[in-house]
Each structure stands twice: as C-alpha cells, then as structure tokens.
Amino acid sequence: MLKAFSDLFNLFFPRKCNHCGNNLDKTETEVNKKCLFEIPKTYFLSDSDSPVNKIFWGRVNIEFAAAGFYFTKRSILQNLLHHIKYYNKKELAFELGRFLGSELSEAGSFKDCDVIIPVPLHPAKKKKRGYNQSEWIAKGMSDKMHIPLNTNLLNRHVNSKTQTKKNREERWENVRSAFSVDLPNQFTKKHILLIDDVITTGATIEACASQLINHTDAKVSIASLAYASSDS
Numbered sequence: 001m002l003k004a005f006s007d008l009f010n011l012f013f014p015r016k017c018n019h020c021g022n023n024l025d026k027t028e029t030e031v032n033k034k035c036l037f038e039i040p041k042t043y044f045l046s047d048s049d050s051p052v053n054k055i056f057w058g059r060v061n062i063e064f065a066a067a068g069f070y071f072t073k074r075s076i077l078q079n080l081l082h083h084i085k086y087y088n089k090k091e092l093a094f095e096l097g098r099f100l101g102s103e104l105s106e107a108g109s110f111k112d113c114d115v116i117i118p119v120p121l122h123p124a125k126k127k128k129r130g131y132n133q134s135e136w137i138a139k140g141m142s143d144k145m146h147i148p149l150n151t152n153l154l155n156r157h158v159n160s161k162t163q164t165k166k167n168r169e170e171r172w173e174n175v176r177s178a179f180s181v182d183l184p185n186q187f188t189k190k191h192i193l194l195i196d197d198v199i200t201t202g203a204t205i206e207a208c209a210s211q212l213i214n215h216t217d218a219k220v221s222i223a224s225l226a227y228a229s230s231d232s
C-alpha cells in the first residue's frame, strides 16, 4: 500500500536530479548516476604524496589528508555545492558525503579513525543558513564509513569574514584563532577525521587541526569532498 502510494506520488511529483533536472529513478537520491559519475575523481585517496597532503607539509602535523573530487569552475560539483550553500539542500550534502564515504572505504583510507568532526560554522552563520554544509557531508560519510560523528567538541567562536578574496596568508590570519576545543580529555588517544566541503588553501581546516593537536593528544587526519587547486 505504502509502495503504491509512493509510486503514485512519484508519478505526479517526480524527484529530480539537482544538476540536470532529469527525473530520478528509484535507486537514485538527489543526483542521478549520470551526473554523479561525471564528477572528476582525484584518484589520490590513499596517496600520502598527493597535492592535498602537500598543502599541509611544514604547516601542521597531520596523519593523512584526502579529497574526493576536483572542484573546477562551471562544473557539476560547483553547481551542486552552490545548491547546498544557497538553496537549503542539506540532503544533497548528505548524499555527496555518502558518495565520498564509499569511495574512501573502497580505497581503505581512514579505517582507524575513531570520530568524524566537521569544520564548524559560527553559530550566527549556522542560524542564518539553517545548517552547516560540512556537517551534512560528514553525516553522510559517517553513515557509509561507520565512524561516529561529533559536533560538540570543536567550536567556532569567531565569525570570520568571507575568505574568497583573500590569499593564503590573509586567510590564515583570518581563521587562526577562530576555533576552540571543549573537553580536550575526550580526545585522549583518539584519531580524529576532520571534514570540510572544499579545500583550497587549507587555511580553515589547518586552524582546526592546529587547535586539536595543540590542546589534545589526538591524531588528526583531514578529508574534504572537493579539492580546488590554486590554478583551477
């Protein structure tokens, strides 16, 4: 009965791909397979010399970093991230997080991580947007990777100005003291996986990792949905 109702509902109100607008089939959620598989993969999910790892060399002592997909201008991924940020599409963030989570599990990356922590938004910004997009990506990853999510222990207490027009140095000055760690002893001997939506200069996530490393004895790794190389 319920299935018949949902089939009927779908007939009149078909679910559509967030990128191309075509109807989704029953196995698809938020984005159809065609669009999903057109998003360029980095193929460096288990490479410790990857460009994403190199960003952090000499800056912060993390275990490992990975990004799932390349972020380029006018791409499917840019369009989807735009929907997530400005059109209230947190379910889309969750699905992309699941997609990344399954790629990472397949690559065998971050298997020994104990907890997933998204880069926090300042509470005022979170209230304005309605949610933290990195948190919803992290939720999807947690679901696929079977690693618990924590959103209470790392906090953002400074509402940094927008980063987009700043260079690496300015971005770092902007965020270096924006984060704080609550109850540091909760992290004892843990391996934390920090999550962001896009890594560009890495300044924001570096500030989070530094706080965690300076205030706890935890190990820290980093994963993001997308990597925007500076020449893209």
Ligand SMILES: [Zn+2]
Binding pocket: 017, 018, 019, 020, 021, 022, 031, 032, 034, 035, 036
């Ligand atoms: Zn599509």
